[in-house]
Amino acid sequence: MISFSRPPVHWLEDIPSFVDGDKNIDHATVEAFGDEWTRFDSFSDQEIDTVAAEYFDILPAEKLREFKHAIDVGCGSGRWTRFIAKQVSSVEAVDPSEACLVARRNTADLANVRVSQASVNALPFADEAFDLAICLGVLHHVPNTQEALTSLCKKISFGGTLLLYLYYDLSNRSMPYRLLHRASEIPRKIVAHLPHKLKNLSCDLLAFCVYLPLIGMAKLTTAVSPNLGPRMPLSYYTNKSWNIIRNDARDRFGTPLEQRFSQIEIENMLHTAGMSNVRFSNNAPFWHCTAIKS
Ligand SMILES: C[S@@+](CC[C@H](N)C(=O)[O-])C[C@H]1O[C@@H](n2cnc3c(N)ncnc32)[C@H](O)[C@@H]1O
Structure with a gap:
């Protein structure tokens, strides 16, 4: 696994916790997710595969296998951590809510996964530590999405890949x-x-x-x-x-804070965060895209 860049501030059962005064976090939203993932705490492999085929259509298994160290930011129940752990060498899964207890349970059989309690603006890893980052359905739930994206992209190595999903602003709808x-x-x-x-x-x-x-x-x-x-x-x-x-x-x-973005806004935020080669999927869920650290 990747070494932590600082010691945990405390422990949530056996999970190292780094949640300590991050400002870019909506506490009511994080608490709501803690409750949500405690209720929806398991998915069958078939359910995961059906939805994964949509999220990962632009990052198929043969491509995933090229990555070594991955991070799943805002991992929730750990369903995508589980999915990518089959393909890469190691996965660090982080979430600031009590969902990390659910993710820990759902990945307990996978030796190449570690779950921590942490928020996107205060990730406890060195810059450029990961060649793959996934962040699916998370950064529209933080107060400042640009700040969160910039902080996350710092952890990606040059040439590394981000798979991102942010709620769309429905501008492509009637x-x-x-x-x-x-x-x-x-x-x-x-x-x-x-x-x-x-x-x-x-x-x-x-x-x-x-x-x-x-x-x-x-x-x-x-x-x-x-x-x-x-x-x-x-x-x-x-x-x-x-x-x-x-x-x-x-x-x-059930989520107090949600934001929505156009493709152009997402592309601009990614460029500001040091990413290039932004590639959107034409398929739902809208918008999910990949980008490369440059
Ligand atoms: C809609 S859920 C998505 C979970 C998972 N990625 C999935 O697709 O199954 C959003 C997750 O973002 C997490 N989250 C909210 N604020 C966050 C922050 N500041 N940093 C990291 N994760 C955050 C929540 O706790 C929640 O688990």
Whole structure:
């Protein structure tokens, strides 16, 4: 494994913890994720492989095998840590929330994985320590995404690769789609601030009463018109399990801080962070891309 650049400030069970006064962290959001991943703490290999095929379409297994030392920043339950650990020599998985306990459990059988509690702006590793960094669905949940990205990219060696996923600003969607999304912001702002039990119940209700009917409509539309179907709201979930749908409804409606970006904004932030060769996938989830440290 890669050596730590400083000693842990304390321990969370057997996990070294480096969380100590980082300013670029939204504590309500991190606490919400701790609860979320404790609830959604396991995924079948089939569920992981189905979603991984989408996130990793621009970084396939034969390419992953070229990397040695990887870091998974904002690892959550550890599902992508598990996925890449099969291909690379070692993976450092970090998350500032109690999700790191879940990630630790989910990767306990993998000798080449170490889980730590740490935040993106205060990673306890030397600069340029990793030739691969993945950060999937994380940096739209921090107060200053540019600052976080710059800090993360410092840890990538020259020529190393970043796989990044940030929520898109829906600029590639139709007006009705954008309006529907804007309307969903109203329940989101209420539900995200509810106490955990009520929040979980509300998100389950939304998954059942809103997600399932919309997914059903997207399926029907696809059967009638294969071109129109993928443009329907929530069509992304037509091949996803109920577990993934519930988890994503909890993720979307239960998280206090979320930001959204256009491709140009992401590209500019990556350039500012010292990355080049930005390559976006044309497929959902939008936007995920790779970039090379230059
Ligand atoms: C939507 S989850 C994604 C988890 C995982 N990457 C996945 O795709 O399954 C976002 C994760 O980002 C973590 N996170 C939030 N703020 C962070 C920060 N400042 N530094 C690192 N991770 C953070 C949360 O604790 C949460 O586990």
